Amino acid sequence: MSSRTLSRRDFLKLARTSVLAACGLLGLGGLIRFLEAQTEPALPTDFDLGPVSDFAPGSRTLRPEIPALVLRTDAGLSVLSLVCTHLGCTVESKPEGYICPCHGSRFDPEGRVRRGPATQPLRSLRFVIPQDGHLHVFTN
Amino acid sequence: MRRYFLFFGSVLLLLSLLIAAWQESRRPRPVALIPTLTGQVEYCLTCHSDLAQISSSHSVKTFGCVVCHGGEPLALDANLAHSTMRGGANPSDDSVVQASCGGDNCHGGSPETYSDHIQRATTSIQATYAGAIASMLYTFGAQPDLTARFAVSVVQDPQSSSGITGLSAFGQVQASNPAIKLFGQNCLNCHISAQPLPGTEYARFTGCAACHTPLTPVGLLPGEGQGVTPQVHKLTTAIPFTQCDTCHNRGNYDLRSMTFQSRQDLPTDRLHAYYQPIAQFTTCEYKLECNDCHTRTEAMGGGSLYGSKKDIQYIRCKTCHGTPTELPLTKTLTDPNDIAFRLAQLNPVIDLKIGDTILMTDKGDPLWNIRPLSDGSYELFDKASGQRYTFKPVKGSGCTQDPSRQDSASCHQCHSVQR
Numbered sequence: 001m002s003s004r005t006l007s008r009r010d011f012l013k014l015a016r017t018s019v020l021a022a023c024g025l026l027g028l029g030g031l032i033r034f035l036e037a038q039t040e041p042a043l044p045t046d047f048d049l050g051p052v053s054d055f056a057p058g059s060r061t062l063r064p065e066i067p068a069l070v071l072r073t074d075a076g077l078s079v080l081s082l083v084c085t086h087l088g089c090t091v092e093s094k095p096e097g098y099i100c101p102c103h104g105s106r107f108d109p110e111g112r113v114r115r116g117p118a119t120q121p122l123r124s125l126r127f128v129i130p131q132d133g134h135l136h137v138f139t140n
Numbered sequence: 141m142r143r144y145f146l147f148f149g150s151v152l153l154l155l156s157l158l159i160a161a162w163q164e165s166r167r168p169r170p171v172a173l174i175p176t177l178t179g180q181v182e183y184c185l186t187c188h189s190d191l192a193q194i195s196s197s198h199s200v201k202t203f204g205c206v207v208c209h210g211g212e213p214l215a216l217d218a219n220l221a222h223s224t225m226r227g228g229a230n231p232s233d234d235s236v237v238q239a240s241c242g243g244d245n246c247h248g249g250s251p252e253t254y255s256d257h258i259q260r261a262t263t264s265i266q267a268t269y270a271g272a273i274a275s276m277l278y279t280f281g282a283q284p285d286l287t288a289r290f291a292v293s294v295v296q297d298p299q300s301s302s303g304i305t306g307l308s309a310f311g312q313v314q315a316s317n318p319a320i321k322l323f324g325q326n327c328l329n330c331h332i333s334a335q336p337l338p339g340t341e342y343a344r345f346t347g348c349a350a351c352h353t354p355l356t357p358v359g360l361l362p363g364e365g366q367g368v369t370p371q372v373h374k375l376t377t378a379i380p381f382t383q384c385d386t387c388h389n390r391g392n393y394d395l396r397s398m399t400f401q402s403r404q405d406l407p408t409d410r411l412h413a414y415y416q417p418i419a420q421f422t423t424c425e426y427k428l429e430c431n432d433c434h435t436r437t438e439a440m441g442g443g444s445l446y447g448s449k450k451d452i453q454y455i456r457c458k459t460c461h462g463t464p465t466e467l468p469l470t471k472t473l474t475d476p477n478d479i480a481f482r483l484a485q486l487n488p489v490i491d492l493k494i495g496d497t498i499l500m501t502d503k504g505d506p507l508w509n510i511r512p513l514s515d516g517s518y519e520l521f522d523k524a525s526g527q528r529y530t531f532k533p534v535k536g537s538g539c540t541q542d543p544s545r546q547d548s549a550s551c552h553q554c555h556s557v558q559r
Contacts, residue, residue, distance in 0.1 A: 088176040104485030
């Protein structure tokens, strides 16, 4: 049985190659991480609320992710934004209407201003019901 | 030799890369917030997610952090993130308040929308110190009368309705009197932009936060708050008397040496927290919070430049108690946009409704925390603790005081408590 001894030159060569390979892997990892970095997504403006049949006649459905209230009345469907028109806080739904917890603006059940500091009514949001039968609401 | 050089060079490169990777791994994963008001991403919550929301009026989800504090919203390095903050930790300091808190919809609006807070605060006696300066200059012969001409710093207000449209900086005073120079050196720190004196009994911020960020919990006397960690990320209109006492009742200015002589006694109860040994006080004066009676106009200013404290501070005993011949002024709330509702919403110690009657000052300021009861008495809600008190009017009480003499000194003749 013959034994091979590693010369100093070979050892240095092997070590150097290993170190450079590790450097390459680390650099590659950094590059992948850099390329995979994503910017923060913007606030969504298009919401798919599912089948419109989910909203029964006479229902008031809170959708906090928008935030909005989907109202289904005899007159039809409407979507009322719950973003206060003063500075953008989310208003709270009460039996008498809507109250902004930030600065006390009050709105009647139709979203009209009853008390400031807000001066504009709550927005009625645009929506479409395409062929898939889903309710799509837009905040922009 | 070249082989060794290449070997050690590659080891050095590996070490550098490992250190870079290690530092990168220590960096926190960013926590993004997109406030609805700005729609711009900010990473402040990466480190500050445990910070309490500053007030219900400043929802972090709506406002975020940067709109008030400034700073670099996308930086994850603390030094870089904080490098462009306004006013350090206090964006309400007078030097930056317009950028931090201003704007038509915030605190830089008009009196009609009740949003002229910055105008009020920066022109108020609390900021200018104009009355004390005028009084001192007149006393030492540097000006011929008590007219206010100087403030701590320059203030111009061409729209001022008080007749004073501008005040020069105290540094412009041309006087050689050593007392005036000492006043400038030692006494100009008595305003809301000045840094407080050392000591927990003086601890307060500057600007709006000087009053609206109480550093002693409600109910504790000045100095008793030691050891209690105050919530400094807080803005409130529920201001306890202790916050007023960080400036007031802390001592006196010695007019001979023009130095501040701090009080040496530690008050053991609220009555003795006052620092006017010969002054007299009635129960309400030492049980209530200062702002239970003193209106926001008095405390924060009326929006114009004033030459003296007496030009803006006008509440008297009769404002709440009336006189032997007249009941206090009242007002029935019919307008849903009445300022009383706004103030009660900010500090909900009372549930005001349309049709409620509240007390009102003779200048029209609402005393929104006080309303008459059906039995002829009145109820008052302490603005800091929410505690309910009741009191009776002077009329019908048997008081024989001359109705034309309703200054506090006259009332104190019978109603002061022993100190």
